[in-house]
Amino acid sequence: MRELILLRHAHAEAASTGQADLDRPLSPIGLAEAEAAGRWLKENNLLPDCVLCSPARRTRETLEAVLGITGFVE
Incomplete structure (x- = not known):
């Protein structure tokens, strides 16, 4: 049986003034998540x-x- 796994991004830092939403990095908590x-x-x-x-x-x-x-290679 095929399975679809959806994974949302982890916790990200708030955007800095003028920073594009696409450029927000993970927070330390997000990396742990x-x-x-x-x-x-x-x-x-x-x-x-x-x-x-x-x-x-x-x-x-x-x-x-x-x-x-996981060791999965993209």
Whole structure:
């Protein structure tokens, strides 16, 4: 059976004055959340065949943290 896994970005820093929403990075809490999500996916053997990710910085940083834990190569 095929499964669709949706993962929202982790907690991000508030935007600085004049900073584009797409450029907001993860907060330290967000990095910990993303790593926890990666551990959960790995522990539950939920490794993707394909990954689609927004170009927003916080989503890319979330994905990088998850992939670092799971070992999945994009």
